[in-house]
């Protein structure tokens with residue numbers, strides 16, 4: 001699913017694309033090795049699953065076409081954003097772990113890397129921002145030496161969570177030196193860590209870099225109610241980030257903003273956070289917390305997941321047990337300043 005979002009004051013509707021043909025091999029091959037594509041195609045034709053990586057990502061019948069459709073969605077979103085200078089939202093995308101020659105972490109083809117490769121071919125500068133609980137290793141290592149990709153990644157510390165990468169000292173090489181910015185947070189960290197760090201780090205770096213396009217990997221597995229990782233973000237932090245990134249895209253990237261989904265393992269949280277995000281990117285703002293969720297959506301949710309659907313938009317989250325404090329923030333910011341040779345504004 002893909003939505004090309006047009007603010008209502010422009011007088012045109014949101015443009016939805018529900019179904020898309022799989023990306024052709026030459027598009028997938030802009031990031032992935034041909035031998036790997038062939039091996040996925042073979043596995044995709046078999047009934048019995050095989051592992052496409054070192055343990056997390058089994059094949060399933062039709063997996064090649066499914067992953068290639070997601071890549072096609074990102075590619076289409078890129079075209080729409082480029083042509084029209086307005087945000088596009090691709091909630092099925094954001095498969096940031098896949099590497100050129102292997103699957104990883106439930107990701108078969110890296111739709112983000114495929115569109116970044118296209119942007120590079122078209123001589124564009126890309127600011128890639130990743131707020132998934134896991135480090136976006138496939139994207140970062142895929143463009144580690146590229147001066148055309150500023151990569152800023154907030155995630156749970158790799159010493160405590162898959163894929164075990166994304167440390168401040170990993171700041172890029174060659175032309176990409178200083179352009180890979182890893183912001184690891186300890187288990188238990190929540191809004192009081194994410195919000196000030198995002199404010200201090202992202203706008204100054206993106207403004208200084210002056211990208212032609214911003215890509216936001218909007219994973220929701222850092223949500224306080226998601227059990228896969230141990231972060232404690234709340235819907236209001238996600239909404240603040242969405243507004244900040246939208247404003248940045250309008251300010252420095254001619255409105256070019258491509259947003260994908262990502263991880264997220266609790267349907268009641270993922271659906272509400274991504275719906276709020278879509279509303280913000282469409283320029284219509286998030287729904288009121290106390291207002292009811294749509295009836296037809298509730299039916300679909302209950303049929304799909306076999307659990308009661310949320311009745312209202314507000315989502316209770318547990319009290320924040322975060323170990324994060326002001327001294328942690330200043331230590332991490334200092335380390336990033338040393339690595340990147342850049343001063344960040346004081347806390348706001």
Ligand SMILES: [Zn+2]
Pocket residue numbers: 132133134219221262263264
């Ligand atoms: Zn994740």
